[in-house]
Amino acid sequence: MLRSHTCGELNKTHLGGKVTLCGWVNSMRDHGGVTFFDIRDRYGITQAVCSPEDSADIFEEIKQLRSEWVVRVEGIVSERPAETVNLRIQTGEIEVRVQNLKIMNPSLPLPFELSEAGKTDEILKLKYRYIDIRSPRLNGNLRKRALFSHKVREFLIKENFTDVETPVLTKSTPEGARDFIVPSRLNPGNFYALPQSPQLFKQLLMIGGIDRYFQIAKCFRDEDLRADRQPEFTQIDMEMSFVEEDDVIAVTERMLKYAIEEAFGLEISIPFPRITYDESVSKYGSDTPDMRIPFEYRDLTDIFKNTGIKILKEIIEKRGIIKGFAVAEGGSISLKDIENIDKLVREAGGGGLGWIRFRTDEIQSPFKKLLDAETINKLKPDGKSGNSILFFLGGKPKPVRENLNMIKKAVAGKAFKPQAGIFKFTWVTDFPLFEYDEAEKRLQAVHHPFTSPREEDIPKFKTGPSGMKSRAYDIVLNGIEIGGGSIRINSRQIQEEVFKTIGVEKKVYLERFGFLLEALEYGAPPHGGIAMGLDRLIMLLAGEDSIRDTIAFPKTQKGACPLTNAPGSVEESLLKENKIRVDIPKTE
């Protein structure tokens, strides 16, 4: 070993001891007659000190040091003079009096300052990712991620899950996201696809009697990127045989509780609340509700039906709805704010904003004169009327919901800011099995086409598949979907019904999914599972805004890696071997 200790562990118990530290020079403080410098490694920072009395030669050599040089320092652990103790660092009570110095590698000045890394240009940070990784934030995120993954594995192995690797070179499937493809040299003109998830393989593992499978698996989807989407990402992928929804949900909850508590030191209480898809959309306007935000939508159509407010009456007569939500502590929302929100709604084409402010004994509202006491009473939010505001809109359900979501966002930014460190998990259940795809003019699987319908809905394949409910469940954390799963179809006949319903021709599904259909006929047990986005989970738990900050070497929004310059061109010979000709159309 080149070192006897790390830079984070020395304290008064080591006084007088001879130690050797290795690390990066963190900051030089040359006072002429005495020089201090900090050595940093991922464990911490230790101050080194040297004056000519220690050694004239070493003292001179230290003057050459610069930030980020890699050094090995040999010296004696000494007590700092009382007034110079630094309580902000772990090792602040001691310092190392340098007896020997080895410069292991000098460094150029860094292309950006570690302390500025938070706001440095993304492309520069990615080009020098290894420098960014030296920052405690990124370094810490990667270690938290590793610890979390370790705890997940530990838990699942204890619970009898078997970690199985599935292929990365696999087959393209027509449903779902765009595939990344890999040419096959041995089969010219044919391509592998990188897996969008190990979905089919894990189902086959169930048919193979593995019973409980998991994998921390890389997945690939060639779609446009977002702060929480990378072209390659990692899922905690699980599948279990002979289970129902509650079994998958329960083991997932226990796993998350264990891994989060162990890796992040947070307290997580289970079971997590559940909400049905329909209720979530109706109350929160979304199937990924953020349970930190307490505003619930209320249908006010019946209350307004018989009032003298003409605009609202007309909306209701045209089979529209009136819907709104109350802000309990609305004191910080000014008339000016309301005006701005109204402007937002109008700009989005949502008609006008209705609002009522409830004070202790009066109300304030553009409709004040048109509202009788009884109606006001009905509209009043439960109990609290100190200074609450009710916002509402009328119109067709979908735009009303969308505009309410917009208002909610605006109000949440004004009157309610979710605290950092609050984690609200929710299960969303009873998803529709299919949804209508406007662009393609056909039904599509909401979850994926291997999701089982509810038993009682099976006859609806014939009578009206759009009303079918699935056995799928999503898990949402603070308004962000972090995972989803379902009980799968284990009957060939139902699987074929689903393909037909979503408009996949028999020829196509036999070609693409024939192996699955066949497998379902060889004793496929009932099974189900879940997949969770590891990157997103770590992002939320670490308090980051982008999954890039949880991934060692992420890509830019255009899918590029400025460090390696991927993607790049390849040798002509390689194209030839793969029988590929590049043909980029010229766009004028």
Add this chain to the structure above:
RNA sequence: GGGGCCGUAGUUCAGCGGUCUAGAAUGCCAGACUGUCGAUCUGGAAGUCGCGGGUUCGAAUCCCGUCGGCCCCGCCA
């Protein structure tokens, strides 16, 4: 495919109703300094104002195009 914001010393940013011989902070270099810890003080170097074109006597600044970054919509079974 579309919308928004951004691109100026190594870095973070100011300048953007045409006059800039482009500033600040920080970093860098040199010197001073025996208790600092974001050390301090003095001095210095440092810019293709993303790239291309246009308007103009004159463009970092106005216009067009283009490349790139970030956020969002579409897309993401």
